[in-house]
Amino acid sequence: MHATISAERCQGHALCAAAVPDFFELSDDDGHSSVASPRIPENLREAVRMAAANCPERAITISE
Numbered sequence: 390m391h392a393t394i395s396a397e398r399c400q401g402h403a404l405c406a407a408a409v410p411d412f413f414e415l416s417d418d419d420g421h422s423s424v425a426s427p428r429i430p431e432n433l434r435e436a437v438r439m440a441a442a443n444c445p446e447r448a449i450t451i452s453e
């Protein structure tokens with residue numbers, strides 16, 4: 390399972406990085422986030438799914 394963040398959609402709400410700091414990282418001072426590696430570790434899958442569902446901009450895409 391993989392996750393990516395759309396740089397075009399992300400508005401820097403930083404909810405994802407706050408919720409799952411072991412996966413999402415802030416990439417600039419405006420709160421925009423990125424993922425260091427798109428592969429989601431097994432133990433973080435549910436948390437990453439929740440973060441994707443809670444992103445106000447729907448900027449996080451999860452794929453198998």
Ligand code: F3S
Nearest residue numbers: 399400403404405444
């Ligand atoms: Fe961006 Fe959504 Fe996270 S807007 S910083 S991907 S919560």
